[in-house]
Amino acid sequence: GQSLEQPSEVTAVEGAIVQINCTYQTSGFYGLSWYQQHDGGAPTFLSYNALDGLEETGRFSSFLSRSDSYGYLLLQELQMKDSASYFCAVRASGGSYIPTFGRGTSLIVHP
């Protein structure tokens, strides 16, 4: 099976940089995804890492270290609208498209 650990809550101020960590244990590994979910909304795909290193998409970047079973989501120039829950999700094999989601990190951005 798979298990993921991420902090339950992170707070930051507008304009700051915040990092949300995710560690995982899985019998196989194919990739790590990140999703954003606003209160009452649907999860929205943010990024995917299959190889070690940093992937940058605008203000958001995601990092993966397969040897450490660790990844993080980096949010820069925080805006109030970034207040949401962020989930990491691991895909255990190339043959399965089923991700296992973590419990999510609630990001609260203060003015």
Add this chain to the structure above:
Amino acid sequence: DTGVSQDPRHKITKRGQNVTFRCDPISEHNRLYWYRQTLGQGPEFLTYFQNEAQLEKSRLLSDRFSAERPKGSFSTLEIQRTEQGDSAMYLCASSGSGSGRGEQYFGPGTRLTVT
């Protein structure tokens, strides 16, 4: 591309009743997933279709749950003899075979309340 839609958005039912939810995926997507999400948790996988074939089902899924995707387009999820523990948000997602990243597009969900 109108996105993934789900119907109804909210459902209140009495314990013991049957309920059925519908999901319409993005039209060109051949993969469809059902998840359940409760407060403070991530989406929990229920079942997965590729075209009309149901390829995976969670081992945690009770026999009271059944899903179909008869023509490889829309899907339905039925819960028979509902229990209070079934109260949750039921999310549907779809993805296309061309995405190596496996990104999924989620619908707005159906919130089920069992009284």
